[in-house]
Amino acid sequence: MTVYIAEKPDIASAIASYLWNDYPACRNKYCYQKGDVIVTWAYGHILMTAMPEAYGKEYADFSKYPIFPTAWKKNPSPSTKEQFEYIRSVLKKADVVVNGGDPDREGQLLIDEILEYVSYKGEVRRILINAKDPDSMKRAFDGIVPNEKFRPLYHAGMARERADWLVGINLSRVYTMSARAGGRGSVWRVGRVKIPTLALVVNREKEILDFHSIEYYELDGKFSKGGIPFTAILKPGEDAPTDSEGRIIERKYLEQIQNEVKNKPARVTLSERKSQMENAPLPYSLDTLQVEANKRYGMSPSSVLAKVQSLYEKKYVSYPRSDCNYIPTSQHEDGRRILRSLADYGLGAAAEADAGLKGRCFNDGKVSAHHAIIPTGIVPKGLDEWERKVYDMIAVRYIEQFYPPCKYDTVKYEIESQGHVFAGNGKAVVSPGWRSVVIQEDKDDEVKEVPNLVVGDVFPIPIYIIETKKTKPPKRFTEGSLLAAMTNIWRFVSPDNPNREKLKECKGIGTPATRDSIISDLLATTLGKSHSFPCIQKKGKELVPTDFGTAMIENIHESLTKPDLTAIMEYNLSAIADGKMELDDFMKQTEAMVRENIRYAEESAPQSASFLMSSDGQEVPPRECPVCHRETLVRKYSPKTKKHFWVCQEESCVHPATDKPVFYEDYRKKPVIKLCPQCGLPLNNVYSKKKKQSYWFCPKCNEFKTIK
DSSP: EEEESSSHHHHHHHHHHHHHGGGGGGGGGSSEEEEEEEEEEEOOOOOOEEEEEGGGGGSSTTOOOOOOOOOOOOEEEEEGGGHHHHHHHHHTOOOOEEEEOOOSSSHHHHHHHHHHTTOOSSSEOOOOOOSSSSSHHHHHTTTOGGGGHHHHHHHHHHHHHHHHHHHIIIIHHHHHHHHTTTOOOOOOOOTTTTTHHHHHHHHHHHHHHOOOOOOEEEEEEEEEEEEEEEEEOOOOOOOOBOOTTTBBOOHHHHHHHHHHHOOOOOOEEEEEEEEEEOOOOOBBBBHHHHHHHHHHHHHOOOHHHHHHHHHHHSSSSSOOOOOOOOOOOGEEEEEEEHHHHHHTTTTTHHHSSSOOOOOOBGGGOOOOOOBOOOBOOOOOOOOHHHHHHHHHHHHHHHHHHSSSOOEEEEEEEEEEEEEEEEEEEEEEEEEEGGGGGGOOOOOOOOBBBOOOOOOOOSSSSOEEEEEEEEEOOOOOHHHHHHHHHHHHHEEESSTOOOOOHHHHHHSSOOOOTTTHHHHHHHHOOOOOOOBBOSSEEEEEEEEEEHHHHHHHHHHHHHHHSSSSHHHHHHHHHHHHTTTSHHHHHHHHHHHHHHHHHHHHHHHHOOOSSOOEETSSOEEEEOOOTTOOSSOOOOEEEETTTTTEEEEEOTOOOOOOOOSSSEEEEEETTEEEEOOTTTOBBOOEEETTTTTTTEEEEEETEEEEEEOO
């Protein structure tokens, strides 16, 4: 018996459809089956890493740490346990298992951990499916290899999972307890990637707040030749009053020069043209697609992933969670078929493309477990508006690979008048090449064309204008630019930092599959049991840190806020995947780092002001709980009663008599608190339907109280 285990049902369907023409008839609740071949599926993480209490009942208490499991435990997820039990049952009879997890570290882990959990001893093979169209499926089946080849990749996935567990569980607990020791009751969610990502937003906001704008001036010369207008800017002389950046800071200096050149002819003294070529941008990886769609259409990274995932499941594009921008050379011939389908879809540029061209994107040496996100050649039907936008971006970028480079001349020129030199530059497009495929929507990408200038050209009476300008602070992050920063985090590291190159090699912090969810988590407001507050908020499209987010970065160990930690960890995870590092060595390093942070958190309580969050997401001053006397009373909203109420956010805070949390009514955004005159504990408001009247009752004294 041969059993294929796909990571998700849609991949199982693709495998079954490749194996059997009548595959729908082969399906039952748990699998597709024909003869002695079974195609079944997981639902992503069908096994879950055990929670702390699995390693000891005492760890159910959030205040208990550290936790360093010596034997790691996993449990079937309750929501998918039935499917798991089916897989377990067929593995008892299977002679051969084919791992159909997604072609990455996580996909390897998800299926291999099932095999290890049930102690499967038979033969295991690996199939890598990058797309679900017939040609891609044939390549995948032709390339089936022994699963043992990917054992190091499984260890890398396991190392990532365990390291994130150790960091998240231990450091969230110790930093939360440290904060509570200082009277601050919120839960601090500490994550290996989340914290340096938050630090980017916090540090950028500090740069903006510390920024002081400087006014400076430019003298612009306006010229024209052959009906083409162009501009040249005065080059400051040695006597010019400039700042450290060479900007002119005195307007009178320019007014004097403006008077000198007014109504005087100007002459071209320098004109240099150089021929240049610009290759088409590479096909999209998930992060470059998310960044571009956010910039072009304002789509959030998570919505982009949702749409490209939908396109993938409909077989219109290849695997979406790719960090690669290249395509295997073996797929170059697919271009003819795919371009024909894109022309049928309605993209006219596809019909004009040269399928014989082999752009720089076809490079086996730069293809990782995935290749770039590209169309499969199946003509899409029934797309919604946003699916169409995302598909068109992917399709157009693919078409561009079959167009020649854009050829243009760069032009550098200088124009002199009365001994003063004005300089400028621009481009002159000779042959648009791939740029003819689309209309450029970004102003930053506009080509500033200049005429053909010749030394000696004279302009009789140019116009000179003084422009007043101000230096601008750095821009706040958007969801798209923050995702781009996570991918290119090395740009935020000092050039002399040895980890800078490691960050380049590991392609940033996080993975294509997790970056959007990390940003969403930082934005999320969760006022439920966990009392976790948002770390960043949106102002329009811009991201700004909340006071809570800023406090976390200011009080957490500096090493966690910098990308270096993740750079080293990702670099080492890659080393494990390549068989160059042992899992045990990696875990020892991780444990040492966690212990260092525990010591730091225990020795330093947060210094920032405490705060709470109202039900509408606004920060409000803390209120003291009358039971535990901490400033941890928070206003919340009940969808059931459609009313606001107040409750202590300390999970351990309960009324001594009832052993239950105390809830307080809300009046004008303030808690209604009445205390017993005898014991001093909060009274319950009890309503009598019979007398249609409310009474105050003390559970400890077991008496009704008369309270004004």
